[in-house]
Amino acid sequence: MSATKVLFVDDEKPFVETMTKRLKKREIDVVSASDGLEALSCLEENSGVEVVILDIKMPNMDGMTALKEIKSRFPLVEVIMLTG
Secondary structure, three states: OOOOEEEEEOOOHHHHHHHHHHHHHOOOEEEEEOOHHHHHHHHHHOOOOOEEEEEOOOOOOOHHHHHHHHHHHOOOOEEEEEOO
16 A cells, blocks of 8 residues: 655745655655645656645745646645645
């Protein structure tokens, strides 16, 4: 049985690093991105991502715009929205 694969998207690097460590301790496969554009690239490159944890406020492409693109291109991927 393979581990759940999660894409964590946030522009606050220390927060991403902390959450990545915590999720990996729970045997969750984690990839990360720092904005919506990078998140879309990660989804294209990493098949099997089941869940995206997505911050709302980010540079380049914000979370709401990224959410629309993710649901359009990857409709089966679940998205959890975060805000500070």
